[in-house]
Amino acid sequence: MISVLLVAVFAAVVAVAVMVFGGGGSDATADGQGGEDLVVRENSHRLDTAPGEVTLVEFLDFECESCLAAYPVVEQLREDYAGQVTFIARYFPVEGHFNGQNAAVAVEAAAQQGEFEAMYQQMYATQTQWGEQQTSMAELFREFATDLGLDMDAYDSAVADPATLERVLADRDDGLALGVQGTPTFFLNGEQLTVGSAEELIAAVDAAVNE
Template identity: 35%
Template sequence: MSLKPAVSNTDHAQGNLNADLVIVEYGDYQCPYCGAAYPVLKELMNQFGSQIKFVFRNFPLSEMHQYARAAALAAEAAALQHKFWEMHDAIYENQRSLNEHLLLELAKELKLDIPQFKSDLEGSELKAKIDEDFESGVVSGVNGTPSFYVNGKKFEGGAEDLFHLVGADIK
């Protein structure tokens, strides 16, 4: 399966934004497998971020994970204040205590404008962005989280296997 739509400026990306190697993760902030992949991906980007454009798309499995959608909304609301990756990391680093109260605490720790953050959480714009990410995952063949795409093609390995793409073995 291939990635639809292709990566664009509406995606959250980090690393080398002009890299030839583009990795897209469809993730759920409450998924334990995504939580386990997070430190591996962090290490991958620490070592090889200059060679990789890493993109995160929301794929909250709301029926299984009570707070997945709320967490995705919180990350998107943080993005409006230019703190997407900071919130993304904070959610995964506190995944075991995830609830709506924690999301507000993280927003305060990141020094977000809280009234603006709360207002953005209620708006339809962020809900639409998450729904668009989710729909793109469905048409791209995502059947669980995390799901990875490398240069537009579905990657059948786990986070650890991504190290082989840059010619490195995980330590």
């Protein structure tokens, strides 16, 4: 189960995000104009795939402190609801985070070699080292790729390929069309959640699983 400390940290950081980003958007649901197709694309990155209908989608920015606070909560949910919930991560680099887009491109380049989750985890594990910098950290991200044992020629080509950035921005564009205003923003079964604490996220997932 998720510790009281994690709940408190998540709540405190998300409270700041609510003030800055307006709580990640409205309570609008993704329906009516193909909205559900925007929440989950065929090429969306799945951290876990479950046979049931419960799907939790997170629009995230790897440089976002609120996303870092949410990360262990999502990881614990993945453990607690393994085989019951499909977990999907989508890119939403936020303006003002100098390396948010660079990080997403690095993760997408790793994903092209089947290492999305490993690079995703590495970004959060090291965010305090590279976040809030005003110079490119692309070389550090390249070191992460080397540590993961990636084919570096392929990685470098992917990072330089405009299609890799286009893939990242396609996620962001879907988020904007859905009303995402900040990160993290969660969609549960196609409906945008307004989450003010870890407890609220956990309760929403639990209710969906036990419907």
